[in-house]
Amino acid sequence: MSASASASASALAPAPAPVRQTPRQLVLLGGGHAHVKVLADLADAKQSPLAGWQLHLVTPYRRQIYSGMLPGWIAGHYPIEACAIALDRLAAAAGVQLHQTSVNGLDLAAGRVLCADGSALPFDQLSIDTGPMPALAGLPGSAEFGLSVRPIEAFIAAWPAVVQRIVAASGRFELLLLGAGAAGVELAFAIQHRARVEGWQALRLTLVGHEHLPLDGQPSRLRRRIAALLAQRGIRWLGNRQAERLSTGQLHLAQGAPLPFDGCLLATGAAAPAWPAASGLATDERGFIRVGTTLQSLSHPRVWAAGDVAALTPPRPKSGVYAVRAGPVLARNLRAACAGRPPEAWAPQAHALYLISTGERHALASWGPWSWGGWGWSGAWVWRWKDHIDRQFMRRFGTAL
Numbered sequence: 001m002s003a004s005a006s007a008s009a010s011a012l013a014p015a016p017a018p019v020r021q022t023p024r025q026l027v028l029l030g031g032g033h034a035h036v037k038v039l040a041d042l043a044d045a046k047q048s049p050l051a052g053w054q055l056h057l058v059t060p061y062r063r064q065i066y067s068g069m070l071p072g073w074i075a076g077h078y079p080i081e082a083c084a085i086a087l088d089r090l091a092a093a094a095g096v097q098l099h100q101t102s103v104n105g106l107d108l109a110a111g112r113v114l115c116a117d118g119s120a121l122p123f124d125q126l127s128i129d130t131g132p133m134p135a136l137a138g139l140p141g142s143a144e145f146g147l148s149v150r151p152i153e154a155f156i157a158a159w160p161a162v163v164q165r166i167v168a169a170s171g172r173f174e175l176l177l178l179g180a181g182a183a184g185v186e187l188a189f190a191i192q193h194r195a196r197v198e199g200w201q202a203l204r205l206t207l208v209g210h211e212h213l214p215l216d217g218q219p220s221r222l223r224r225r226i227a228a229l230l231a232q233r234g235i236r237w238l239g240n241r242q243a244e245r246l247s248t249g250q251l252h253l254a255q256g257a258p259l260p261f262d263g264c265l266l267a268t269g270a271a272a273p274a275w276p277a278a279s280g281l282a283t284d285e286r287g288f289i290r291v292g293t294t295l296q297s298l299s300h301p302r303v304w305a306a307g308d309v310a311a312l313t314p315p316r317p318k319s320g321v322y323a324v325r326a327g328p329v330l331a332r333n334l335r336a337a338c339a340g341r342p343p344e345a346w347a348p349q350a351h352a353l354y355l356i357s358t359g360e361r362h363a364l365a366s367w368g369p370w371s372w373g374g375w376g377w378s379g380a381w382v383w384r385w386k387d388h389i390d391r392q393f394m395r396r397f398g399t400a401l
Contacts, residue, residue: 037327180209
C-alpha cells in the first residue's frame with residue numbers, strides 16, 4: 001500500500017474511544033457537627049467543586065438535632081424545627097448523595113462502608129462523624145426500663161409519651177435522671193421549668209450522679225452553685241451513687257436501697273460504637289477512633305474522624321465545642337486529600353467554653369478554672385449570650401429563628 005493510501009485508510013478509521021475515568025469516592029459517614037460544616041463548605045459557591053469525585057453522606061436521619069438547643073426545646077423555649085439542621089437539604093445543595101441508613105462496619109482492606117440496609121459503599125477517602133453511643137453497657141436493664149437521651153431522635157420521639165404520663169398521673173410521679181454531667185444537669189433544669197410553667201403538680205424530679213457534686217470536671221465554685229440551684233428549684237440531688245442495674249420501676253445502686261421510679265431518663269455520657277475497633281481502626285482504650293493533629297486515623301491515613309467518635313491528639317473532653325471547631329479543619333483537609341495536597345495540623349484549644357442553661361432564661365458559663373452566671377442579672381446575660389451563639393450557629397446552616 002502506498003503512503004497516500006495508508007493515510008487515507010487512517011483517516012477513515014474510527015477514532016479510538018476516550019478512556020473513561022472512574023470517579024473516586026468520598027464518603028461522609030454520619031451527620032454530626034463537623035460534617036455539617038463539611039457539607040456547607042461543599043455547597044459554598046465560592047469553593048471549587050471536587051472534580052473527579054463522587055460524594056456520599058451516610059446517616060440514619062435526614063436532619064441533625066443541635067444538641068446545644070435540646071434543653072431549650074424541653075423547657076419550651078424553641079420548637080423542635082428550630083433546633084434541627086436539614087441534612088438532606090444541605091447534601092442536595094452540596095451535590096452529595098444521601099444514603100439514609102446506619103453503618104454496621106468497615107472493610108478497610110477493600111475500602112468499603114458496610115451499611116445496615118445491606119449496601120456496601122466503596123470509598124477512596126472516608127470521613128467519620130457519627131457521634132457516640134450512650135454509655136450503658138455496664139447498666140443491665142437500661143434498654144428495657146429506661147429512656148436514654150441518645151440517640152437524640154429516639155429520645156425526641158419518646159419524650160411526649162413521658163409528658164403525657166406525668167400530666168395524667170393521679171398521684172406523685174417519680175422521674176429519675178441518671179447522669180449529672182452537663183447534659184443531665186441541663187435536662188433536669190429544663191424539665192423542672194416546663195413542669196412549673198405547665199403545672200405538672202405530680203412531678204417529683206431527682207438527679208442522680210456518682211460524684212459528691214454535679215458537673216464533674218467543672219470548677220468547684222460552679223459545681224456548688226449548681227447544687228444550690230437544684231435545691232432552690234426543688235430538684236432532689238443524690239450524689240455519691242453508683243448505679244448497678246434497672247428493673248421494673250427501680251434503680252438499683254451499689255449502696256443503699258433501690259430508688260423507685262415511674263420514669264427514668266439516662267444521660268450517662270458517651271461510649272464508642274463497637275464497629276471502629278472491630279473493623280481494625282486504631283482506637284483508644286474506650287474504643288474511640290485515634291486521630292492525629294490532621295484528624296487522620298493513626299492506622300489508616302485515608303480515614304478521617306471528628307466529633308465525639310474521635311480520640312483527639314492531644315486528648316480533649318467529649319464536647320460539641322470541639323466537634324464544631326474541628327469542622328473547618330476537616331473540610332479543608334478533605335479538600336486537600338482529594339486534590340493530593342498535604343493536610344494541615346490542628347491544635348485543639350486547651351479549654352472549651354461551656355454554657356449551661358438552667359431551665360429559665362438563665363445560664364452559667366465556665367472557661368477553664370473560671371465560671372460566672374447563674375441567676376439574676378448575670379445569669380440572664382449569660383443566657384442571652386448562649387442564645388445568640390445557638391441562633392447564629394443554626395442560621396449558618398439554613399435554619400432561621
